[in-house]
Amino acid sequence: SQKSKDALHIPRYVRVNEHKSTVENMIKAFEKEGYTFVDTPEDLRTLGIKSFCKDAHLHDVLVFPPKTDLHIHPKYVAGDIILQDKASCFPAHVAQIPTNVHAIDACAAPGNKTSHLSALMKNTGRIWAFDLDQRRLQTLKKLTTKAGCRNIEAIHGSFLDADPMDAMYAKVEYLLLDPSCSGSGIVSRLDHLVDGDDDEQENADGTITTREERLQNLSDFQISIIEHALKFPNAKRIVYSTCSIHSEENENVVQTILSRHPEFVLASRESVLPTWQRRGFPGEMENYREQSDSVVRTLPSEDLTNGFFVACFVPRTATS
Ligand code: SAM
Numbered sequence: 001s002q003k004s005k006d007a008l009h010i011p012r013y014v015r016v017n018e019h020k021s022t023v024e025n026m027i028k029a030f031e032k033e034g035y036t037f038v039d040t041p042e043d044l045r046t047l048g049i050k051s052f053c054k055d056a057h058l059h060d061v062l063v064f065p066p067k068t069d070l071h072i073h074p075k076y077v078a079g080d081i082i083l084q085d086k087a088s089c090f091p092a093h094v095a096q097i098p099t100n101v102h103a104i105d106a107c108a109a110p111g112n113k114t115s116h117l118s119a120l121m122k123n124t125g126r127i128w129a130f131d132l133d134q135r136r137l138q139t140l141k142k143l144t145t146k147a148g149c150r151n152i153e154a155i156h157g158s159f160l161d162a163d164p165m166d167a168m169y170a171k172v173e174y175l176l177l178d179p180s181c182s183g184s185g186i187v188s189r190l191d192h193l194v195d196g197d198d199d200e201q202e203n204a205d206g207t208i209t210t211r212e213e214r215l216q217n218l219s220d221f222q223i224s225i226i227e228h229a230l231k232f233p234n235a236k237r238i239v240y241s242t243c244s245i246h247s248e249e250n251e252n253v254v255q256t257i258l259s260r261h262p263e264f265v266l267a268s269r270e271s272v273l274p275t276w277q278r279r280g281f282p283g284e285m286e287n288y289r290e291q292s293d294s295v296v297r298t299l300p301s302e303d304l305t306n307g308f309f310v311a312c313f314v315p316r317t318a319t320s
Contacts, residue, residue, distance in 0.1 A: 006300040007187040011044055012068040013305075014052075015082040015089055016060050018119040019148035023060060026081065030062075044304055057276055058089050060119075079146040084112050087185075087298045087308030091241040092116035094272050094296070094312050095174050099124040103174040104232070106130050106159035106225060111140030113178055118149035127152045128169070130159040160224065164231040173236040175229045179222050181242040181249050182215065185307020187300045215248040222253050230261055230313070237267065238313040245299065245307035251284035254295060254311045258288055266294035267312040278303060280311075 016026045027037050036051040047053065047065045055061035063086075064070070075081045092113055097103060099122050105114045108129035117127055129144075129152050131137045137156050144152050155162075162169065199211050209217075222242070229238050242249050257264070266272075266288075269279070273296050280292035295311040 002301065009045065009066060010085075010187060010300070010304055010306070011047065011066055012064040012070065013055070013084060013086040013089070014062045014064060014070065015084045015116065016062065017080055017082055017115070017147050018060055019115075019123060020078070020080045023054070023062070026062065026075070027054075029075065035064075055086060057273060058086065058093060061086055061089055079148065082112060082115065082147065084116070085306045085308075087303075087305040088112060088241075088243065089116060090273060090276075090296060090298075090308065090310045091176055091178060091239045092120055094267075094310050095120075095176055095237055095239045096271060097121055097174050097237075101125045101173050102169070102171040103127045103176065104130070104159070104162070104169070104172050104229075105176045105178075106229060107177065107179045108154070109133060109136030109140040111143045113176060114140060114152055115144045115147040115149050117174075117176060118144065118147070118151055121151060123148075123150050125151055128162075128172075129154045130157060130162065132156075132158050160228050162228075164228070164233065169232060171234060172232050173234050175232060175235055175238045177225050177229055177238065177240045179225045179242070181218055181222065181244040182246060183243055185243045185245045185298070185300065185309075187306055215246055218244075219248050219253050219256075222249060223256055226253070226257050226313070227261070230257075230264060236314065238264075239310065240313065241308065241310045243306055243308050245297075245309075247281055247284035250297070250309040250311075251280050251292065251295065254280070255285045255288055257313065258291075263316050264313045265316050266291050267314045269293050272296060272310070272312050280309075 016023045038051050038053045041053050052062055052064045055063050070076050097120050108114045109131035114129045134156050141154050200208050276296055278297045280295035282289040282292040285292050298305045298308040300307045
C-alpha cells in the first residue's frame with residue numbers, strides 16, 4: 001500500500017530528553033559511537049547509514065536514516081532519548097509553554113507529549129495528565145518517571161469529568177488536547193494493525209459502522225474535549241492535535257469550535273511553527289479560509305513524517 005511505501009522513507013526521529021541531556025552532548029555521544037553528524041543535509045532521503053543531523057524545525061529533535069534501530073540503544077533504555085515521530089513533537093512546541101506554570105494534558109497516555117511538555121517546562125510548575133485507560137496510564141507513569149519528569153500528576157479518569165471551576169485548576173493556562181482519533185495519518189511498518197480506515201467495520205457486537213459514522217463519532221468526541229478545555233477560566237493556549245489526515249477530524253473540528261465560541265480565535269501563524277510550510281486546507285474551513293494558515297498539517301508522502309494536524313486556540317482578548 002501507499003502507507004507501507006511511505007513508512008520505508010520516514011526517518012528515525014529522536015527527541016533528546018532535555019531533562020537528562022542536551023542536544024549538543026547527544027550529538028557528541030553519537031559521534032563517539034561512530035555516527036557521522038551532517039550539518040545541513042540537502043535532502044533527508046540521502047542521509048547515509050550511520051549518519052544523522054539536526055531537525056530543521058525543532059531544536060530538540062535529531063534525524064537518523066529510516067532503518068536505524070535504536071530500541072535497544074543504551075541512551076534509549078536510560079531515557080536520555082525518546083523515539084517519537086517529528087510531527088508528534090509539534091504540539092508541545094506549539095504550546096510555547098514557559099517555566100513555572102500550570103498545564104493539563106487531557107488525553108495523555110502513553111505520555112510522550114506529557115514528558116515533552118515537562119522537559120520544556122524544565123520540571124517546574126505542574127502538569128495534570130488525564131487518561132481514561134488505566135493500563136495506558138500506568139505506561140505513562142513508567143515512561144515519564146524513566147524520563148526524569150517530576151512535575152506530572154497522573155489522573156485516571158475522563159478529562160470531561162474534571163471540574164474547570166475546581167480551585168486546584170485555577171491557575172491552569174496551557175492545555176494540550178490529543179484525543180483519540182482515526183489514526184489515519186499513522187504510517188508504520190505495522191500499518192495493517194493501526195489502520196482503522198476501512199470503508200465498513202464490524203464492531204464487537206456484530207453491528208457494522210461506516211467510515212462516515214466513525215468519523216462523525218470521533219469528531220463529536222474531539223469537539224467535546226475542546227469545548228471542555230475552553231471552560232478553564234485562565235486558559236491561555238489550548239493546543240489541539242490529531243494523527244489523522246481527515247479534515248472531518250481537523251479543519252472541520254476547528255471550524256465548528258470557532259463558530260460556536262467567538263470568544264476564542266486561532267493563535268496566529270507566527271506562534272504556530274511559522275517556518276513549517278504545510279498549513280490547513282482552506283477549502284475545509286470555508287467560513288474561516290484566511291485562518292487556515294494558522295493551523296499545521298503534515299502529509300506522510302511529502303513531509304517524511306506521520307500525517308498529523310495541530311491547531312492552537314487562544315482567548316480573543318489575548319490578541320489585539
Ligand atoms: N498524547 C498521547 C501521547 O502523545 O503519548 C497519546 C494520546 S492518544 C492519541 C488518546 C488517548 O486519549 C488514549 O490514551 C485514550 O485512552 C485517551 N482518552 C480517550 N477518551 C478520554 C477522556 N474522555 N479523557 C481522558 N483521556 C481519554
